[in-house]
Amino acid sequence: MTEAMIGAAPDVGLELRGVSLHYGGKRSWRRKAEPVRAVDGVDIVLGPGETLGIVGESGSGKSTLGRIAAGIEAPSAGSVRFRGEPYAAIGSAAWRRQRRSVQVVFQNPSQALDPRLSIAAQVREPMDAHGIDAGGGTVEAMLARVGLAGLGGRFPHQLSGGQLQRAVIARALSLSPDVIVCDEAVSALDVSVQAQILNLLQDLQAEFGVAFLFISHDLGVVRHVSHRIAVMRQGQIVETGLAAEVFARPQHPYTRALIAALPAASPAARRQRDARALASLLKA
Numbered sequence: 001m002t003e004a005m006i007g008a009a010p011d012v013g014l015e016l017r018g019v020s021l022h023y024g025g026k027r028s029w030r031r032k033a034e035p036v037r038a039v040d041g042v043d044i045v046l047g048p049g050e051t052l053g054i055v056g057e058s059g060s061g062k063s064t065l066g067r068i069a070a071g072i073e074a075p076s077a078g079s080v081r082f083r084g085e086p087y088a089a090i091g092s093a094a095w096r097r098q099r100r101s102v103q104v105v106f107q108n109p110s111q112a113l114d115p116r117l118s119i120a121a122q123v124r125e126p127m128d129a130h131g132i133d134a135g136g137g138t139v140e141a142m143l144a145r146v147g148l149a150g151l152g153g154r155f156p157h158q159l160s161g162g163q164l165q166r167a168v169i170a171r172a173l174s175l176s177p178d179v180i181v182c183d184e185a186v187s188a189l190d191v192s193v194q195a196q197i198l199n200l201l202q203d204l205q206a207e208f209g210v211a212f213l214f215i216s217h218d219l220g221v222v223r224h225v226s227h228r229i230a231v232m233r234q235g236q237i238v239e240t241g242l243a244a245e246v247f248a249r250p251q252h253p254y255t256r257a258l259i260a261a262l263p264a265a266s267p268a269a270r271r272q273r274d275a276r277a278l279a280s281l282l283k284a
């Protein structure tokens with residue numbers, strides 16, 4: 001058992017075992033192309049109501065892993081189980097039921113929303129598709145819960161980026177999912193709006209018990225929301241552990257490099273910054 005599985009109950013969580021997805025590798029008339037090992041033998045378990053942060057540089061395979069976890073893409077090897085049940089074939093009726101339990105919030109909310117439909121209609125849409133009763137003010141209550149009270153009649157172009165992401169979160173929540181895969185969900189937002197959305201996600205987790213697979217290249221953001229962290233590099237997980245422990249005692253050189261690149265997160269960098277600030281104060 002690796003640290004990525006600490007605290008997780010395999011029969012109720014999302015469980016990826018030995019998951020790989022390699023792209024390409026086709027033979028051309030000249031030679032066989034090397035496959036891209038986007039995800040390469042990954043094991044993760046996400047327990048109910050917890051947040052597992054996935055960090056790594058661009059191209060390390062985070063989004064591909066997120067798409068596999070959400071059932072949008074099938075792995076070429078390994079297994080994905082939700083509550084102990086293997087993911088069904090993509091497009092099947094069983095797969096549609098599973099997809100209801102595992103929702104996704106992507107980086108760009110304006111691409112996720114239909115510009116021709118009101119916000120309320122878009123929160124209602126997946127509920128209608130899954131035969132959930134959206135009557136009795138359910139949509140309005142959901143919008144109010146994410147801070148969009150009274151804005152259901154607006155269209156996407158009438159909302160800010162942060163409000164649009166709130167609408168996307170409301171739409172995901174309307175299906176009462178057990179898991180939401182957040183793929184760079186706050187990366188396109190201003191820092192102050194990022195903080196508001198992260199706080200909202202934490203409040204929703206406390207209220208509804210939803211688990212998050214929280215994917216981001218931003219270690220500072222991941223640290224803020226995650227109970228545990230998995231560090232990805234070249235399709236593999238090189239380090240996992242409780243978030244506080246990974247930050248306090250990073251084991252892998254790659255993790256150390258990521259943390260060192262985060263000025264405010266590294267104690268040494270913080271001391272340097274404070275010394276510089278003091279020096280300029282004394283000079284003034």
Ligand SMILES: Nc1ncnc2c1ncn2[C@@H]1O[C@H](COP(=O)(O)OP(=O)(O)OP(=O)(O)O)[C@@H](O)[C@H]1O
Pocket residue numbers: 023024036037038056057058059060061062063064065217
């Ligand atoms: N559909 C695809 N076909 C071929 N290669 C792909 C495909 N999707 C991703 N890749 C490759 O797989 C690797 C991992 O990509 P992925 O988008 O998962 O990384 P990432 O860590 O999410 O990066 P970023 O943060 O930049 O999105 C990259 O080398 C990428 O070029």
